[in-house]
Amino acid sequence: MAELTLTVNGNPVRSDCAPGTLLSGFLRETLHLTGTHVGCDTSQCGACTVIVDGRSIKSCTMLAHEADGASVTTIEGIANADGTLHPVQQAFRTHHALQCGFCTPGMVMASVALLARQPEPTDADVRHGLEGNMCRCTGYQNIVDAVLASAKSMKGVQA
Amino acid sequence: MNEFKFMRAATLADAAAAFEKADDARYLAGGQTLLPVMKQGLAVPSDVISLARIGELAGIAVSKERIDIGAMTRHADVAAHKEIRALLPALSVLAGGIGDPHVRNRGTIGGSLANNDPAADYPAAVLGLGATIVTDERTIAAEHYFQGLFATALEPGELITRVEFPVPRRAGYVKFPHPASRYALVGVMVSDGPHGIRVAVTGAGAGVFRVPAMEQALAKSFTPEAIADIPIADADLTSDRHGSAAYRAHLVGVLARRAVTLAASPAMHGHRS
Structure with missing residues (x-):
């Protein structure tokens, strides 16, 4: 386990996670942000797409630790503060x-x-x-x- | 995935030292191939060394004669680079057609070349443009670098630091992408530059290769007609459920002619200012 610090949907996150944890798994299982879906888990289908430092990436094909220090936006983070849709x-x-x-x-x-x-x-x-x-x-x-x-x-x- | 030790190297020296110390280390560039093969259990490294924070591997430098691309440069950044688009648009087109937007935001030129997938796009650019691979130990000419299926001249622990592309007079790249993976079923880079005329083919065989008969014909006449009747032997080409060797051989001819047409069109001439 190693410490990981990042920002997810504007909120600071600090967590321990195993080196082999994928960003998709970290979002879903550690942070319970299950809006990010894992379809194929082979970086083909794109259901796991999130935005890291302004760029769309497939979170099933990025180690959570590679997002250390980054700003991650998931589907849970794009609606307006008043609840209206993006x-x-x-x-x-x-x-x-x-x-x-x-x-x-x-x-x-x-x-x-x-x-x-x-x-x-x-x-x-x-x-x-x-x-x-x-x-x-x-x-x-x-x-x-x-x-x-x-x-x-x-x-x-x-x- | 298997359990492994993870470290982020800050310098090339750090990365090399960590590699040396580990039982079975792998460098992690963009991870678009390494992570899938680790998931499949085809790579089971004891240590994974991230290259993402090594400043020496970043950056693009452009002069009139040469384009130097740092090994950790993402495909999206090559595709979007304005000076590359002006001087060597065939390379922008190639980089902008790798995988999909999300893969291009992670995948790197160094990672692609170190992996040397037989259907990857960058090997066609490196061999077809006569580029030089620079590592932390030496420089390697394109013709010595590629050594067949997933095989390269890299020694264990040797790291690509950048790729130097000479700017050609004209070049064109055309690929027939596999509809799901976007890898090249066949891709052809044609260039007319300081290394003469080059025709390099990816996707069709066990590794990227040149087509000397086409190069000689194009040296006499840089037109699609000049290579229309050159046969491509299919004996050593790949046959799989996506396409027979004969089909791939046919595609080599079709795509090479399209690449010549593209290279000969004004839009694909480098604009030297």
């Missing part, structure tokens, strides 16, 4: 961008990171940007619609 969450709801919901936390986090990098993406940018996230229900069209719609709504908020 624009990407709201757009997923409006556009019916989920069915079973298993991939949704990863899709939303990947989309949030994508929009931070490319605030005005094209349809092709969104599809390329979500290549690391698999959905087995929706056929992706509504997800792409939701991301494009949230890009517009977020631009409106900032303007």
